Amino acid sequence: MRNIVVTDPPRADAGDAEALGRFGVATVHEALGRVGYLGPELRPAWPGARIGGTAVTVLCWPGDNLMIHVAVEQCRPGDVLVVATNSPSTDGLFGELFATALAHRGVRGVVLGCGVRDVAELREMGFPAWSRAVSAQGSVKATAGAVNVPVVLGGQTISPGDVVVADDDGVLVVPRGDVPRALTASQARIEKEAASRAAFQEGQLGLDRYGLRDELPRFGLEYVSYQTWAGER
Amino acid sequence: MRNIVVTDPPRADAGDAEALGRFGVATVHEALGRVGYLGPELRPAWPGARIGGTAVTVLCWPGDNLMIHVAVEQCRPGDVLVVATNSPSTDGLFGELFATALAHRGVRGVVLGCGVRDVAELREMGFPAWSRAVSAQGSVKATAGAVNVPVVLGGQTISPGDVVVADDDGVLVVPRGDVPRALTASQARIEKEAASRAAFQEGQLGLDRYGLRDELPRFGLEYVSYQTWAGER
Amino acid sequence: MRNIVVTDPPRADAGDAEALGRFGVATVHEALGRVGYLGPELRPAWPGARIGGTAVTVLCWPGDNLMIHVAVEQCRPGDVLVVATNSPSTDGLFGELFATALAHRGVRGVVLGCGVRDVAELREMGFPAWSRAVSAQGSVKATAGAVNVPVVLGGQTISPGDVVVADDDGVLVVPRGDVPRALTASQARIEKEAASRAAFQEGQLGLDRYGLRDELPRFGLEYVSYQTWAGER
Amino acid sequence: MRNIVVTDPPRADAGDAEALGRFGVATVHEALGRVGYLGPELRPAWPGARIGGTAVTVLCWPGDNLMIHVAVEQCRPGDVLVVATNSPSTDGLFGELFATALAHRGVRGVVLGCGVRDVAELREMGFPAWSRAVSAQGSVKATAGAVNVPVVLGGQTISPGDVVVADDDGVLVVPRGDVPRALTASQARIEKEAASRAAFQEGQLGLDRYGLRDELPRFGLEYVSYQTWAGER
Amino acid sequence: MRNIVVTDPPRADAGDAEALGRFGVATVHEALGRVGYLGPELRPAWPGARIGGTAVTVLCWPGDNLMIHVAVEQCRPGDVLVVATNSPSTDGLFGELFATALAHRGVRGVVLGCGVRDVAELREMGFPAWSRAVSAQGSVKATAGAVNVPVVLGGQTISPGDVVVADDDGVLVVPRGDVPRALTASQARIEKEAASRAAFQEGQLGLDRYGLRDELPRFGLEYVSYQTWAGER
């Protein structure tokens, strides 16, 4: 592993990141063609937050948060801190003091492939965090890692400057180059969903709205009354 | 797997299902002799809901929600949608739009052996969901399955028309034929528990209330003072 | 396994236990040199509680809560009940009725290596519980175990009379003999953290506050501009 | 749970069960339309066994093997013992002495939803076992359960007398009524697979053999040379 | 955590340890009253080894094997190295070179709460290892820990000089003070098991041999013929 801090990577536009955040994880994920989701293991430390920001990435040794200290200095308003460890660990590398420092710098939240602690304090501060675990286990500062290199988290590659969207459904990455397309496609999807929602509230069925009913025979689906079915058993 | 939709299965009485829902999962589980619980992996998407309803069952291919579209049409007021996948999957096959359609039809909630998404929206709508995971991962509609056949979820067999009870403790199935017994036994248990609660609030011990104290010698249990015990080590 | 109930073990001072509870899990864990944490698998049944108390320990057979009935009688005001099973189990050995009995005795909460049930009722009562699972699965009363012997939970040994601290970050044990040191060190840490918090709110960096900046060369860390880094790839 | 021993349930034909065993898990699973597999968590205690037999089912309390003692008496030549626990447990309810007793009765193997022990001895005896865990943890004999009632294991319902097939790929259940169809379909599949194997050994592609190549456009699949693809990035 | 190496702890007798090893994990576990088993997560790196030795304990930081280097020097013939990490980690802290050094010193094997690597080489050397994971992930040497202090592994406390028994069923600890009792009780159990084995080979049933048949009514167990049972459903 090269022990390196990459400074001033280009970021996606902060306003665009915020706009994607407002759309939410599920919408942007679908809009981009069902890609970029970091999976069900990254959960919010407290419910109800929804953010979008630009990634500052950190790669830490397990049980060691030295590089988060290094990374704080690289953060700007509108960023989201993204912390990976280079092997599986649940230790709580991040807590309230880091959140205080990041909030001062205008950072919108943190995503951790390991653990988070001070959950009650983070909730009270309103500082959002997503992580694989909640753990009070403390860290040393003994081994270097890297800041602002591409990291893999939840099966996705996150490069510095990419947009990170996170809410109660988990975390999504939008590569910097895909942001314009994500904005347009999310807006289109939100409109389409609003129309579907209105239709469903009136009682229309997805089978009809999405043209699935005509395709059912192709799937070999039979409809059988309960009486017939029960009689055949 | 037979690709089949069984229509109009007989359901347990909707009022009975609602009554069992009011008793809650732990009470009905105990009342029936400690059976029917779907295990600790099915968790509520948001806390505080408590429901009882009649099962409409769905069997989906992993990553594919085609059959949920088919199942919506089979739902009636008082039903609970129960979704199994035929191999392990955490994908978010169900979200807010399905909830909108089901709410219109009077469905009381959903139980998923896979993932759920749009958690913030479901909480806001007050539509209850229990699932093995929260995941924004989207689905295709490419492979058929079945609706209203018996499915296995959390180690329990759920047949269409059975009663499903769910709350913060998880999910329980009551086979349709056991509903009358469940109602009677749950009512008896709730009364017994109320008496125990009152006794415990006054300071009575379970050892005495349940007649356990006299049985302790049979278990070979010794009482030793700390001093004696510490001296023996 | 010796089937034994040890009576009247010496406890840490109840006021000291309460004071450690107010410091919280992460603070006391760090103050003692990063020891005693029961790991990320023990989670609160409902968010927001923070307690400190003296341990009454119970060792149960999986699926059997007989010994909890025995243990209730051994509890005093200021205690925390700590329940281990002698092999892995998620069954819900503890619920609202036990909580009622313990609340009457002035017990501050429960920590379970297995499952808990009646979560909605516990939240309503304000009785705090930490456990490895939420499960409605009921228990028998058929096999003896032990009360007030040392148990292992979450990789930590807990002896009767030790202090247990628990909050949204999980659960911590402080051996009875370490309580005075824990109090002093926690007070010192809270003051140091308050100073750091104030400094971070003003914009100071951890790199500077903790003297890490001068040590970075020792770690072999290089700073490279994005342009240089991107050019090298 | 009703504490019951059902005696002399009808079994599938022992020769048919043995024949299905020779086909193996994957072949019979496919032949029946991809149903009946107990999932990846049930693993062989030692590699290389392949069996088919008729199920004698047991439902035990976790940590308690009383009912296995009861079940041994119900076993006949050609049977496979199938043990479920009524909540999750890894305890080693079964070992070499049970295997000795079952081998004497002509039983072909054991399938356990919990743990197995004496693995070295079972391997030496050549007695096959599949289980969710290997665990030396011992059991009590304190709580009743049931023998020869339908049990759920690995998401499948297994009734007494059903055929159980098991090998290095795991465990499969064939409901008694499906055995004739399973035999015919497995024989057909084995012949089809032999033809495919021969073709693949000669270099034919599955794309051509299964007629998939013509369907690829329907899936929207594009072929792009590396040069073009790399140029577009 | 106190960073300490405790030198020359008293060990259980090496011959006694070896004798317990020959009895094997399941036998000694039962003989001692079903205590001391480290659970199903510690698995052998290769099948077929069975050892008994005296523990030299190590506590490492996750991802850091510095203390194993320190511990090698503390090992003597007949020892077993026992490595715990102070938070969950799967990293491969131990491999072939350590095994070479330990084999030279007459050490009988290693037990790791984390990962092991060089599995093929260990199998070829015949050096036994039990671990929670196999992982090639390499380590740093940057943070101190402890040698020969009590550690917790798999829910058991292991003190230096205790006997560790390990085979294909996992790992067991016998506290130094319990070794004489373990030897006697294991010998008795092995004789009792030999008699039971012989009886089972002749067709006796456990129900009769262990006097369970007369107790069945107490458990409320009913015997029902299949015909009656099927008729009642």
Add this chain to the structure above:
Amino acid sequence: MRNIVVTDPPRADAGDAEALGRFGVATVHEALGRVGYLGPELRPAWPGARIGGTAVTVLCWPGDNLMIHVAVEQCRPGDVLVVATNSPSTDGLFGELFATALAHRGVRGVVLGCGVRDVAELREMGFPAWSRAVSAQGSVKATAGAVNVPVVLGGQTISPGDVVVADDDGVLVVPRGDVPRALTASQARIEKEAASRAAFQEGQLGLDRYGLRDELPRFGLEYVSYQTWAGER
């Protein structure tokens, strides 16, 4: 997800890949600076294989092996097939017939982020496979994916043409551009390890060989005799 097959990606040299395979996973991982390991969850289907080859990558929908059929045609002698699914799945997408087709094309093995089946047959054929699970669960061919695009597996990005090394320790990726460095560094490491092995066989300690002894005071490590330590407790 773009549904695309990238044809004829440049590969690392086949001889170099084979040479890296001979070094093995742990050696190459260390030689490159402890990077590229796919983690402890990818396990060999049978023990004893050790390979190196060039990656052909596949991205499949869960439960669907259509794209493996497409990928076979893209494979050449010296390749290793690498299969990822775009959400978590254990289904057995690969078995003996695919192995037959790949063996004909000179492919050296397969790495699967999901399940494998026909384990007995693969072992008999000597076709190596690494996977997250063994599962007989069968697949459909209903949804497209991609071939020869970068995939993420076990937290590592694998691009087509990269070298994949796999043995009993798991799986490692060496990016194509790093192959020359990997060869040189692995050769150097193997020589260094041979020297260390010889020294350890003679009884030298790692503490001395690696110059750690002089650094121990920096870590604050104390040596205390057992008597002193026991006296202080």
